[in-house]
Amino acid sequence: EPEVTQTPSHQVTQMGQEVILRCVPISNHLYFYWYRQILGQKVEFLVSFYNNEISEKSEIFDDQFSVERPDGSNFTLKIRSTKLEDSAMYFCASSPSGQGLWLYGYTFGSGTRLTVV
Amino acid sequence: TQLLEQSPQFLSIQEGENLTVYCNSSSVFSSLQWYRQEPGEGPVLLVTVVTGGEVKKLKRLTFQFGDARKDSSLHITAAQPGDTGLYLCAGAPSTNAGKSTFGDGTTLTVKP
Numbered sequence: 174e175p176e177v178t179q180t181p182s183h184q185v186t187q188m189g190q191e192v193i194l195r196c197v198p199i200s201n202h203l204y205f206y207w208y209r210q211i212l213g214q215k216v217e218f219l220v221s222f223y224n225n226e227i228s229e230k231s232e233i234f235d236d237q238f239s240v241e242r243p244d245g246s247n248f249t250l251k252i253r254s255t256k257l258e259d260s261a262m263y264f265c266a267s268s269p270s271g272q273g274l275w276l277y278g279y280t281f282g283s284g285t286r287l288t289v290v
Numbered sequence: 291t292q293l294l295e296q297s298p299q300f301l302s303i304q305e306g307e308n309l310t311v312y313c314n315s316s317s318v319f320s321s322l323q324w325y326r327q328e329p330g331e332g333p334v335l336l337v338t339v340v341t342g343g344e345v346k347k348l349k350r351l352t353f354q355f356g357d358a359r360k361d362s363s364l365h366i367t368a369a370q371p372g373d374t375g376l377y378l379c380a381g382a383p384s385t386n387a388g389k390s391t392f393g394d395g396t397t398l399t400v401k402p
Contacts, residue, residue: 216333
C-alpha cells in the first residue's frame with residue numbers, strides 16, 4: 174500500500190539552528206500538508222500546499238517556517254531558527270485531492286520527532 | 291473556529307469489554323473521520339462518515355455520524371489489547387475544505 178515517508182525519524186538540534194524535515198508524499202497525490210503534535214496535545218495544522226504554492230497556513234506557521242517542493246517527489250519543512258517550543262512530532266500528510274479531503278482524508282507519514290535543546 | 295471535543299479523554303478497560311468514544315461539536319461538518327494513532331506513529335485513517343445518521347462497521351468497530359452531522363461515536367465490541375491506541379476524530383467543515391479540524395483524542399488502553 175502506498176505510504177508517506179518522512180526522514181529523519183528523530184532530529185535533535187540546538188536552539189537557534191535551522192532544521193529541514195523531509196517528506197515523500199504518495200506519488201499521485203496532489204495536496205500536501207504539515208501538521209505537528211506537541212507531546213500530549215492535539216494534532217495541529219501548520220500548512221497546506223498545492224500546485225507549488227501554499228494554499229493555507231495557520232498562525233503557528235510564522236516567518237520562521239517555510240515549505241518547498243524542490244523536485245517532483247520531496248516536500249520539505251524548514252524551520253530557520255528553532256526554539257524550545259518547536260519541539261514536537263511533525264507529520265507530513267498527503268491527499269489525492271484538496272476537494273476530496275472531506276471524503277478521502279489524509280495519509281500521514283510516521284512523523285519526525287524534533288527535539289530542540 | 292470549529293472545535294471537536296472528544297470524550298472520554300482516557301479509557302482503560304479489560305479485554306472483552308465494550309466501549310464507546312464520543313466526538314462532539316456545535317458546528318456542522320461535511321464529514322467526520324476517525325483515525326487511530328499508535329505511539330511514535332502517524333494517525334491512520336479508519337473510516338469516513340459523510341451522511342447524517344450514517345453507520346459504518348469495520349469488524350468490531352461501529353462508527354456513527356449524528357443526524358445533524360455535528361457529532362460522531364465509535365463503539366468497539368469485545369475490545370482486544372491490539373485496540374490500544376489514541377483515537378482521533380477529525381472534521382471537514384465543507385466539501386472543499388482545505389484542512390480538517392482534529393479533536394484532542396481518546397487514549398484507550400485495553401488490558402489483557
